[in-house]
Amino acid sequence: xxxxxxxxxxxxxxxxxxxxxxxxxxxxxxxxxxxxxxxxxxxxxxxxxxxxxxxxxxxxxxxxxxxxxxxxxxxxxxxxxxxxxxxxxxxxxxxxxxxxxxxxxxxxxxxxxxxxxxxxxxxxxxxxxxxxxxxxxxxxxxxxxxxxxxxxxxxxxxxxxxxxxxxxxxxxxxxxxx
Amino acid sequence: xxxxxxxxxxxxxxxxxxxxxxxxxxxxxxxxxxxxxxxxxxxxxxxxxxxxxxxxxxxxxxxxxxxxxxxxxxxxxxxxxxxxxxxxxxxxxxxxxxxxxxxxxxxxxxxxxxxxxxxxxxxxx
Numbered sequence: 001x002x003x004x005x006x007x008x009x010x011x012x013x014x015x016x017x018x019x020x021x022x023x024x025x026x027x028x029x030x031x032x033x034x035x036x037x038x039x040x041x042x043x044x045x046x047x048x049x050x051x052x053x054x055x056x057x058x059x060x061x062x063x064x065x066x067x068x069x070x071x072x073x074x075x076x077x078x079x080x081x082x083x084x085x086x087x088x089x090x091x092x093x094x095x096x097x098x099x100x101x102x103x104x105x106x107x108x109x110x111x112x113x114x115x116x117x118x119x120x121x122x123x124x125x126x127x128x129x130x131x132x133x134x135x136x137x138x139x140x141x142x143x144x145x146x147x148x149x150x151x152x153x154x155x156x157x158x159x160x161x162x163x164x165x166x167x168x169x170x171x172x173x174x175x176x177x178x
Numbered sequence: 179x180x181x182x183x184x185x186x187x188x189x190x191x192x193x194x195x196x197x198x199x200x201x202x203x204x205x206x207x208x209x210x211x212x213x214x215x216x217x218x219x220x221x222x223x224x225x226x227x228x229x230x231x232x233x234x235x236x237x238x239x240x241x242x243x244x245x246x247x248x249x250x251x252x253x254x255x256x257x258x259x260x261x262x263x264x265x266x267x268x269x270x271x272x273x274x275x276x277x278x279x280x281x282x283x284x285x286x287x288x289x290x291x292x293x294x295x296x297x298x299x300x301x302x303x
Binding site for chain 2: 136
């Protein structure tokens with residue numbers, strides 16, 4: 001559970017970009033898990049927890065969407081970026097990572113790489129990030145990931161592949177080789 | 179490098195990040211969230227044991243704490259409105275049935291004969 005909660009926090013943080021909200025989401029997911037599924041066999045719990053966590057993140061997105069809808073209704077008629085498709089942007093344009101090139105210290109390089117990858121995770125489109133993290137970080141099968149995401153296995157493969165290509169492009173652009 | 183290998187390398191870095199760069203305050207909050215969830219789990223299992231033993235089994239299948247002030251007030255309001263509706267329904271029925279009975283029994287009150295409203299109406303025409 002301790003390892004899972006760290007990854008869960010990171011997943012939520014990549015999705016919502018706010019530490020406190022991410023913590024609230026993880027706490028909410030934990031409480032829901034124990035309130036509803038405490039009697040389930042222990043081997044089913046990780047999958048259930050992931051499903052609850054992803055649903056809680058999606059609920060947060062929905063609430064944000066409704067809130068921003070009301071805000072835009074009451075705000076002036078100035079053009080906004082709300083209608084823009086979240087996938088219609090160049091990731092490299094929006095990526096800002098503090099970097100000090102030619103740093104001799106390996107530790108610093110590693111820290112920079114971590115920061116770069118975490119930042120890249122934050123700006124990945126939500127579905128791609130979800131698929132990538134569930135498949136590779138949580139090591140869930142295609143079927144399990146598809147079940148959690150509520151889509152077909154084919155879609156999971158596509159999202160994963162796109163996420164990998166996007167991440168590879170970012171790293172290549174920054175001159176990082178894994 | 180295949181997608182799988184690349185994914186695993188990225189995940190390796192993410193894992194290291196989750197272990198090394200996590201703030202102490204965040205770890206503390208995660209720990210307290212976990213403890214709160216486990217406490218709730220323990221409480222749920224204990225209360226379910228009590229429920230299934232036959233003691234404290236409430237009408238709602240859970241514990242009576244679900245009936246808070248707001249719910250009670252709502253319930254009382256609904257009951258009050260329902261009672262009023264039923265009362266009005268019966269009161270109207272009583273009134274009309276009494277008049278019907280009087281007409282059928284040809285037992286109209288004296289007021290019906292001395293009422294001159296019909297004549298007044300004829301005069302207006």
